[in-house]
Amino acid sequence: MKTLTLDTLKAKSACLRQREVFKRMFGESVVVTESLCLSVAGRFDWVWASENILSAYQLGLYNESVEPAQKLYDESVESARKLYGESMGLALKLYNESMESDRKLYNESMESALKLCGESMESALKLYGESRGLALKLCGESRGLALKLCGESRGLALKLCGESRGLALKLYGESRESALKLYGESRESALKLYDESMESERRLYNGVMKSERKLYNKSKAISFAYAYNS
Numbered sequence: 726m727k728t729l730t731l732d733t734l735k736a737k738s739a740c741l742r743q744r745e746v747f748k749r750m751f752g753e754s755v756v757v758t759e760s761l762c763l764s765v766a767g768r769f770d771w772v773w774a775s776e777n778i779l780s781a782y783q784l785g786l787y788n789e790s791v792e793p794a795q796k797l798y799d800e801s802v803e804s805a806r807k808l809y810g811e812s813m814g815l816a817l818k819l820y821n822e823s824m825e826s827d828r829k830l831y832n833e834s835m836e837s838a839l840k841l842c843g844e845s846m847e848s849a850l851k852l853y854g855e856s857r858g859l860a861l862k863l864c865g866e867s868r869g870l871a872l873k874l875c876g877e878s879r880g881l882a883l884k885l886c887g888e889s890r891g892l893a894l895k896l897y898g899e900s901r902e903s904a905l906k907l908y909g910e911s912r913e914s915a916l917k918l919y920d921e922s923m924e925s926e927r928r929l930y931n932g933v934m935k936s937e938r939k940l941y942n943k944s945k946a947i948s949f950a951y952a953y954n955s
Contacts, residue, residue, distance in 0.1 A: 727954050729778070730754040737777045743769060757953050762946035771945035779952055787952035794944030798937055805933045809926055816922040820915050827911040834904035 731753050734744050746768055747755075755761065775787045 726756050726758055728754050729757050729953070733778065739773070739777070743773075757950055759947055759950040762950040763943055766942040766946035767939065769946075771942065771949050775945075775949055775952065779949075783952040783955055786955050787948045790948035790951055791945055794941055794948075798941040798944075801937045802934065805937070809929075812926040813923065816919050816926070819922075820919040823915040823918075824912065827908050827915070830904075830907070830911075834900060834907075837900070 731744065731748055731751075734747055739747075750765065750768075775784055779787055
């Protein structure tokens with residue numbers, strides 16, 4: 726088995742971090758074995774090491790050895806990314822559908838409240854018109870008393886009209902506030918569900934990626950040990 730030295734890393738212009746890790750773990754030199762490389766598979770940049778430390782012949786052996794693992798890693802990464810993208814698309818679709826349904830319900834509530842407000846106003850105005858007409862009729866029949874009744878009827882009709890209008894506006898405001906509250910709660914719930922779905926998918930994706938990188942690093946470490954000692 727061949728020995729790799731810290732001086733070799735310095736001569737090949739390895740980065741400071743990699744030299745520090747090497748020195749901390751092995752000192753000035755270490756015998757390169759498969760088991761050793763496996764034990765530090767995630768600590769070193771095997772691509773840099775293969776391209777800068779191995780000879781042309783050894784690099785060919787390394788590439789040949791690591792190729793199947795690299796192909797499997799690339800396929801796994803592509804599959805994980807595709808699945809993650811599809812999951813994100815589905816979660817976004819469900820969120821948009823939920824929002825569309827809530828917007829529709831909100832618009833219907835507002836339309837109903839406006840209709841009720843309009844009907845109440847129309848009823849109040851009709852009552853006002855009828856009261857005013859009756860007062861005017863009485864006014865024509867008996868001017869003195871009728872003028873008094875006319876004023877009283879007109880005042881009462883205006884009062885009723887105002888009260889009806891106020892009640893209608895109050896009902897409209899309450900309906901609008903209730904609809905807005907329901908819409909806000911539905912939106913918050915939909916956002917929470919979307920975020921939870923995304924977080925779950927991200928954890929799954931990151932877990933897969935971490936596992937695949939670990940396996941790939943082990944393959945590169947073994948391939949380096951094999952090529953370095955060849």
